[in-house]
Structure formats: structure tokens, C-alpha cells
Amino acid sequence: MERDFDEVDVSTLAFWELGAQARDDRLAILREKRPVSWQRPAEGMATLPGRDDPGYWAVLRHADVVTVSRDPETYSSAQGFQIEDVPEEILEAAGSFLGMDHPRHTKLRRLVSTAFSPRRVRALEDKIAARAGRLVDDLLERGEGDFVEVVSKPLPSATFAEMMGVAEEDRERVTGLANDMVAWNDPDVLQGRDGLTLLMETLVGLYAEAAALCDRRRAEPADDILTGLVAAEVDGARLSDEEIAAFFVLLSVAANDTTRQTISHGLRALCRFPDQRALLASDPDRHLPNAVEEMVRWATPVMTFRRTATRDAALNGTAIAEGEKVVMFYVSANRDESAFPDPWRFDITREPQHVGFGGGGPHFCLGASLARSMLRSVVRELVTRAPTLELGEPRFLVGNFIQGITTMPYRV
Amino acid sequence: MGAFRDAPDVYGCIGRIFVEAIADPEIGPKTREAGLTIRFDFTDPDSAIHVDFARGTVRFGDDVPDTVPAVTMGMRADVANRFWLGRLNLVMAMARGQVRAKGSVPEMLKMLPLAKPLYARYETILRQAGRDDLIAAAG
Numbered sequence: 308m309e310r311d312f313d314e315v316d317v318s319t320l321a322f323w324e325l326g327a328q329a330r331d332d333r334l335a336i337l338r339e340k341r342p343v344s345w346q347r348p349a350e351g352m353a354t355l356p357g358r359d360d361p362g363y364w365a366v367l368r369h370a371d372v373v374t375v376s377r378d379p380e381t382y383s384s385a386q387g388f389q390i391e392d393v394p395e396e397i398l399e400a401a402g403s404f405l406g407m408d409h410p411r412h413t414k415l416r417r418l419v420s421t422a423f424s425p426r427r428v429r430a431l432e433d434k435i436a437a438r439a440g441r442l443v444d445d446l447l448e449r450g451e452g453d454f455v456e457v458v459s460k461p462l463p464s465a466t467f468a469e470m471m472g473v474a475e476e477d478r479e480r481v482t483g484l485a486n487d488m489v490a491w492n493d494p495d496v497l498q499g500r501d502g503l504t505l506l507m508e509t510l511v512g513l514y515a516e517a518a519a520l521c522d523r524r525r526a527e528p529a530d531d532i533l534t535g536l537v538a539a540e541v542d543g544a545r546l547s548d549e550e551i552a553a554f555f556v557l558l559s560v561a562a563n564d565t566t567r568q569t570i571s572h573g574l575r576a577l578c579r580f581p582d583q584r585a586l587l588a589s590d591p592d593r594h595l596p597n598a599v600e601e602m603v604r605w606a607t608p609v610m611t612f613r614r615t616a617t618r619d620a621a622l623n624g625t626a627i628a629e630g631e632k633v634v635m636f637y638v639s640a641n642r643d644e645s646a647f648p649d650p651w652r653f654d655i656t657r658e659p660q661h662v663g664f665g666g667g668g669p670h671f672c673l674g675a676s677l678a679r680s681m682l683r684s685v686v687r688e689l690v691t692r693a694p695t696l697e698l699g700e701p702r703f704l705v706g707n708f709i710q711g712i713t714t715m716p717y718r719v
Numbered sequence: 720m721g722a723f724r725d726a727p728d729v730y731g732c733i734g735r736i737f738v739e740a741i742a743d744p745e746i747g748p749k750t751r752e753a754g755l756t757i758r759f760d761f762t763d764p765d766s767a768i769h770v771d772f773a774r775g776t777v778r779f780g781d782d783v784p785d786t787v788p789a790v791t792m793g794m795r796a797d798v799a800n801r802f803w804l805g806r807l808n809l810v811m812a813m814a815r816g817q818v819r820a821k822g823s824v825p826e827m828l829k830m831l832p833l834a835k836p837l838y839a840r841y842e843t844i845l846r847q848a849g850r851d852d853l854i855a856a857a858g
Contacts, residue, residue, distance in 0.1 A: 355829055394828045400810040504824040507810075514814030549808040 352502025363632035376666030382614035439684035467562035472531030517552035573602030604661035721763035805838035
């Protein structure tokens with residue numbers, strides 16, 4: 308069906324480069340007036356030129372994001388999950404169960420879900436807290452530097468690597484590849500390459516790590532996720548190395564490109580709202596759980612995910628036709644005035660029912676408990692031991708997927 | 720020892736799928752539109768294929784031109800056989816060093832979806848040529 312694109316355009320890269328608040332000024336207009344709007348195809352470097360892409364529905368309100376998330380039968384994940392029309396070959400290689408529907412999604416996700424259960428995460432808590440403590444020791448000792456490199460990046464990187472079974476000497480490389488993979492629209496990371504070349508290079512790099520890890524874990528099983536995957540069976544068949552590699556790519560991106568951002572955005576928010584920082588420091592035990600949720604809302608590390616309608620549907624009064632793309636703007640839903648009064652106020656006493664881990668349903672963030680645990684540990688260390696921490700102007704990642712801070716100077 | 724007997728054997732099987740793709744009333748126009756030039760350097764047996772989809776030419780061995788194509792791919796001939804039977808994951812093959820690719824990734828990605836509908840055709844080529852051994856060799 309031919310229809311006009313909304314005059315409030317949220318598809319250009321220039322829009323995504325606006326900065327969070329200026330971007331939200333535009334999103335707020337749509338949230339109020341046309342919460343489900345038809346948008347022209349998303350601009351971006353992960354799309355092959357000349358592809359036939361009619362556009363997509365932008366879903367901006369909190370309640371609608373929740374509706375889409377919880378209705379996977381109408382809104383499928385199996386026909387792409389990025390706002391851009393990423394080539395199928397790349398999605399298949401990188402997405403694993405993120406890009407699947409029930410029953411395959413359920414079966415594959417189940418293989419790793421126990422490793423991320425609240426019970427298993429509780430067992431890791433002491434280790435995570437000790438690691439967070441060491442990172443803050445390092446931060447204090449250095450006195451100044453790049454907060455991302457010193458604190459935000461290493462905590463999830465090491466936690467993931469250990470759970471997955473990545474050897475110490477390979478960790479930095481894996482984290483670097485995972486970080487680069489989501490930067491396909493960022494000229495600083497691209498360094499003259501096009502986005503698809505970057506995606507392919509990082510994919511091949513992560514596949515090489517996964518392949519080596521598969522070989523190693525078949526020979527020497529250990530207590531890690533990779534060992535579980537090489538031994539696992541689905542429908543009576545072992546997983547292929549390709550399937551395990553896709554798992555590896557998905558989990559390394561999910562682990563390395565999300566919590567890292569929440570730590571950076573969260574601490575930046577504490578610096579910008581000193582009253583909230585003081586309140587948190589006054590009684591961390593009491594305020595930490597809520598503060599962490601508010602940080603996830605505030606940061607919204609994953610800004611967009613896409614679904615595709617499997618049948619004609621109505622969403623908040625808008626008719627959606629079978630086959631049309633539906634993009635959830637978590638970045639907008641987490642600033643929805645109807646769900647969060649005064650949404651641009653960072654308030655650790657609100658109990659935000661945010662969509663920072665997704666809007667519920669079968670694709671809800673698998674690592675949510677783990678992320679919360681890391682955030683609680685590192686924020687506790689920082690507010691209690693680094694009361695003079697100051698953060699300078701960050702550099703933001705360019706793109707429509709991850710709300711990233713690539714560097715941010717600090718001083719104590 | 721590879722699955723193919725010699726270079727002409729490679730051209731008769733893998734070379735032929737390119738010739739048929741270009742001649743195909745449905746796929747041919749799409750490959751022309753994509754307009755890729757690609758060169759394959761095979762080992763075991765040593766052989767080379769150059770395809771210019773815009774012009775619709777497929778050249779073998781000594782006839783391969785010196786010009787630099789948009790994409791060059793190097794692999795063992797039996798790896799290419801597995802690809803055309805739909806039994807090769809290209810990303811993993813690149814990660815394991817079984818396939819080396821040089822040149823434009825977007826151009827390569829443009830062509831890949833066009834290869835998929837040809838897997839069955841390639842299998843038919845092999846069967847008609849009495850080369851069930853190549854199908855078996857692909858695992």
C-alpha cells in the first residue's frame with residue numbers, strides 16, 4: 308500500500324546524531340500526535356544500495372512497545388530485527404535466537420537461559436563485586452583517564468568472557484570486535500570502510516574466535532556456556548559450529564554493548580543530578596535497586612528493535628498490514644510522559660517500569676539479572692569510594708541501534 | 720586429493736552454473752543488474768573462473784583477464800562445490816580460512832541471495848553429468 312511518510316522524519320542518520328534530548332524533542336511530537344507513524348526507510352550503512360524497502364511503522368509509546376513485545380505471533384522477529392534492512396546473510400550469521408520465533412527461539416534460548424538465571428547470577432555476585440572493586444581501585448589510583456576504558460568496558464567484558472569461556476588473552480580482541488560490530492554507522496570506527504564491510508569483518512573475526520573456542524571446548528570441557536553448547540542437542544541433533552558461532556556473536560554483542568553503556572550513562576546522570584547522587588550515597592542499600600532501574604531507563608542502551616507483522620493488525624488505532632515492518636523505539640518509550648512523569652528528570656526514587664530490557668514477552672533481555680548485578684556492584688563502589696568523581700564531555704556513538712558513549716574523560 | 724579431477728572438470732561443473740545463471744530468464748537479468756565482476760582462484764586442482772555479470776561473460780583458466788575484478792575469492796575447488804550445494808556457511812568458511820575474499824563486501828552481499836535459488840540447479844548439473852560423487856563428497 309502506498310502512503311505518505313510522516314513529516315516528522317526519524318529515519319535519517321542526522322536525526323540519530325542530534326543528541327538524546329534534541330532527538331527526543333522530535334520524538335515527543337510523534338508520541339503525542341502520531342504514536343504509530345509511517346516512516347521512510349531508515350538511512351544507514353548496513354543497507355545494500357538499491358534495495359526495495361517501502362518504509363516502516365515507528366512505535367513510540369511505552370504501552371505500544373509493550374503490546375508489540377508481548378505479541379510475538381503478530382510481530383515476528385524472524386524477518387529481521389534491525390531498523391535498517393540488513394542483508395539476510397549477516398542477520399542469520401549474527402542473530403541466533405534474537406532473530407527467531409517460537410518454537411526454534413524457545414529451544415535455542417533455553418540452552419543458555421539457565422546460565423543467566425537469577426540463581427546462577429546470585430552465585431556470581433561476589434565475584435562481580437570483587438571485580439567492580441578492583442576496577443574502582445584502578446580508577447582511583449590513576450586519578451584521571453577515560454572512564455569507558457577504565458570502568459564501563461572491562462566489567463561486562465570480563466564477566467561475559469568468563470561465563471562464555473573466552474581465554475584471558477583473547478578477551479580484549481573479542482570485546483573490541485563486539486564493540487565495533489554495532490558501530491556500522493560511526494565514521495570514527497569505520498575509518499573509511501563501509502558499514503557492510505565492517506559488519507562482515509567483525510563477524511568473521513568473532514566466528515574465528517567461536518570456531519577456535521568450539522575446538523578447544525570439545526577437547527577440554529570446562530564449566531562454561533561454550534562447553535554446554537558444544538554438548539547440547541536440539542531436536543535430537545548437535546548444534547553446528549555455525550549455530551554456536553551465531554550464539555557467540557549474539558551473546559558477545561548483547562554482553563559488551565549494553566551494560567557498558569548503562570554504566571557510562573548512569574554515572575553521567577549521577578554527576579549531572581548531584582541531588583540524586585547525594586541521595587544514593589546517603590543510603591546505597593536502600594536506593595541502589597531503584598537507582599539501577601532508573602539508570603537503565605535513562606541510558607536505554609538498545610534504542611530500537613524491529614519486528615515484522617505476520618498478519619493484518621491494529622496498533623493503538625493504526626492499521627498495520629501483514630508483512631510491514633514495525634520498529635519499537637525503546638528510546639522514545641523510556642521518555643514517554645504518560646509512563647514516566649517529567650521523563651527528563653533523573654529520579655532514583657521512581658520505580659520505573661521501563662523497557663530498557665525490552666517490553667516483556669519471549670525476547671525480554673536474557674542478561675537482565677546479570678546486568679543489574681554488575682550495575683549494583685559498580686555503582687555502589689563508585690558512589691561510596693569515589694565521591695569526587697567528575698566526568699567530562701562524552702563522545703557519543705553514531706547510529707540508530709546502540710545508545711553508546713565511546714569515550715568519556717574522568718577525574719577524581 | 721580434491722573432489723574434482725582437473726581444471727576442465729571444475730569448469731564443467733562450477734563454471735557451468737555461472738553460464739546457466741546468466742542465461743536464466745529470471746536470474747539472468749538480476750545478475751546483470753547487480754553487475755558484479757568476480758574472479759575465483761581455486762586450488763586442488765589449480766583453476767580460475769572470471770565472471771562479468773554485466774557483460775554476461777564467463778571465462779576460464781588462461782582466458783581469465785588481468786583486470787582487477789570487484790571481488791576475488793580464493794578457495795579449494797571442493798569448498799566451492801560445497802557452497803553451490805548449499806552446504807557451506809560462508810562466514811564460517813572465511814573465519815576458518817577456507818575462503819579468502821578480497822574486494823567489495825557490498826558487491827559480494829548483493830550477489831549472495833542470487834546464488835541461493837541456484838543450489839538445486841547445480842545439483843542437477845552434477846547428477847546429469849553423472850557426478851554423484853561430488854554430491855557425496857560435499858558431506
